[in-house]
Amino acid sequence: MTRALSAFILLFGLVGLAGAAPASDHDGADHASVDALLSRASTAVRSENYSGVLVYLREDQLDTLRVIHRFQDGLEQERLVSLTGQPREVIRRGGVVTSILPDNKVVLISRHKREGLLGSVAQFSPERMRAHYDVHDLGQRRLADRVGRLIEISPKDEFRYGYRMLIDEQTSLPLKLDLVRGDDVVEQLMFTQIDFPKTVPDDAFMPGYDIDGFRVIKHEAVQVEDKPVPEDAWKPTDLPPGFELAEDGVRRVTENGYVRQMLFTDGVATVSAFIAPAGLRKPLEGATTMGAVNAFGHVVGDTQITVVGEVPAATVQRIARNLVHEKSKADTGS
Template sequence: MLRAPLTLAVAGWSLIAAAADPSAADWLAKMSEAARSSNYQGVIVYQTQDRLETMRVVHRNKNGDEVERVQTLTGAPREILKQGNQVICLLPKDRKVTLELPTPKGLFPGLTPERVAQISQYYSFNDVGSARIAGRQCRGITISPRDQFRYGYEIWADAATAVPVKVNLIGRGNNVMEQLMFTEIEFPSSIPDSALQTELDPKQYQRVTRMVQEPQAAGVDVPDLQFANLPPGYRVTMRDVRPTSDGQGTVEHLLLSDGLSAISVFSARRHVPARMFQGASQIGALNAYGRVVGSVHVTVVGEAPSETVRLIGDNMQPGNGLPQLQASPQPQPPSR
């Protein structure tokens, strides 16, 4: 789900504001900020069509230093500590498990008022009233896509602090594809260092450390592939090139975003594996599409509708130019 700042001219925003709920848009920006700047801790249930996780989350922002600890309460023991751009994971040595444990701040990007204005071209925002969640009075909004190329959201935040306590990812037919919800939550004025220290013995678990890159404008280097067309609103927001594990080639990672949702494009150059993923695949809200373009194997993966992922994959072609950040002509949504 992923996430890079984009701007929109004030004139463009004024044309759209009448079609959106300004109070809902303001509340969305406030929720995004609160998820990062507030102290909170509690128990979260994360559910998809084939997965159920219960986690304890501790989030602290002290003098601008943001730290988050996530601890699984079901399944294989895992802990993740996020501090700045560094992510430290403690995982079982004898089992391959996912590193992804979603939290409120990780479900959607930092949405400044300017970013909310930008995404209003592709999403509408509406207030859906109040409800009681985790013993707290909450206010909810919906983020509804204006076309068929993206999913929607329903987000409920604590009325007093604006911290999100429930997030639904909404697919076709108003189908809830993923849900993240606090079952209990509190907002301490301070959180001690001890609450952010792991309870697992590092000697008994594998430690994986990775750095999270900040999205930046692509185009410093020339990629081997370019886009002939992109779904409306999607732009290349990050590019990273790394050698393959066997050192025989390189893998390029392009991150595409419409300002809210994110899609990754991986291309293996000069070393296409003998067994490669081709065609379409879906696990819950995650869609993937693979194909070979010349001597390059391309894989597109993201929490987006299958036609969005396929459109991106089918419109990649060899070339020495930069990715086209504004494609033309744009695909049109079906008539309603």
Template sequence: MTRLFPLVLLLVAGVVYADSNWLSRASKAVRTTDYRGTLVYLRDGKMDTLRVVHRYREGSERERLISLTGEPREIIRHNGEVNCILPEKQVVLVAKHAMQSLLSNVADMSAETLQDNYTVRDLGERRLADRQCRAIAIEPRDEYRYGYRLLIDAKTDLPLKLDLLQGDEVLEQLMFTDIDFAADIADSELQPTFDTEGFRWVRHQPMHSAKPGDNDDDAELPPAWRIDDLPPGFSLAESGVRQVDNNLMARQMLFTDGVATVSAFIAPLAERKAFSGETTMGAVNAFGREVDGFQITVVGEVPHITAEMIGNNIRRDTGAAASE
């Protein structure tokens, strides 16, 4: 559930420089519009219903999502910090998303680069949740990425529906069933419903970013890793290390084509069983292989051919130290 609106933000902000005034305005609206609404999220034949409250005030963005189906869950977001409350487990998961730094790389990409990989089309007027919308299609030019279809509210420019597509097949769907564009949202509406006193707080370790090509001399990692070949249009946006547990560091590499993102994780195999080959969960594809005692795992909302190509082309850069 934590990635629902980050997905919309990443998609819309990633194509802000594409040749479409609708997408440019939607990019701003996702961050700055105040609203309350009910969302339906469909994937793998399952449906989640969520209640969302969003507010933007004086440059600060706050959001609260409550799961109305399945296990109780609540997410409180303030700018880049996200608290996921799991009351049945009495746990609060805390993370600081690296999405902002990744988006800074995406936003620097030119319209020409995006247009090499996608076609943006205006599909005309549609209606959703009793509101007039504009339908926008973002269609891939090849097999290495998915397509997207948005319904953007004509009055506020907020996306009210998002389809993730592979050809004509809808892999995931996110849409409002009702929405209220509130004149004022009180602080109390953005506070947790559950009393978290006595809960266990688990803090997600941030990635320590390094510029592509930097040499990180971590005891648990080889000097460097490189990517020999990437799917067309993709580039390395970030590379860094993340502490997995007290004795283990893993490298994370983030790749993007300006819309889609893919993560590669590299960690010592130790005593764990290696993951080899591919697996799929809805629109998410993962590919794994073992290299010199290290597990490489590539994960992203991209076709399996993309995850596999990235995973097969990550290599230990044994000549990095000698060349410096």
């Protein structure tokens, strides 16, 4: 549930950052207008107060969520309540995410540092995005009794998906997102009802379930450790066109177990690579797909490599196959 909404927010964050400067080709004025719209959407998804019903469609499975969002005194808060399937509720306050699973009587708490793995994405430019995507304004469309502008981002090769986004003309909040593979819509997120209250009360972010007696599990494994990445460690080579290493960090997953995580992006799409000792977790061998998410894993010596992202299968496989280990001078005897 939250992965889809996180991807929704993340996409506009990345694309909006890509729109921070004007384009420079013969369609410069049109490009600058679209880039500015995407940039406003990136801001709106974090800074607007809004509440409504969000529908998520993937692999013929339909999930419906109630969403409440507030930005106040520099703090972003959000509450998601599942209206279909197994009861679930997620409350986010800044970097603290609380997930409530009432059927299991479990509360999961995760903490995320602000300087997370996406801290360096702001380096990407509109020129970089447009080198691998065509961006078009398809004009006005109507959704949830509101008028928006439909923006299409089409890939120029087989290593990335396309996107269609409907952006509200009054608030610049994204109202709909289609993730597109060829002529097929792989995933779809859209508001079927939405309001923009001037204020949102504090009690809107209180749990809807009585969690007294629930088991509380704290996930500290999400923290990026200060442990440095070894210079003689795994290095990316021959990446898919346009993809570059954006972040590189080490995460603690057990008391003595560490996983290296690398984040790659082309300015819109993102891919994560996990490098861990073999046997630390159940290994993934070969390719697997779930909706728009593709993953590829293989074991090299005593190391498990897993690459995952909302990109085509060819992209994750190429990245996984081209992570190579560079031995240190001590290892080579020089």
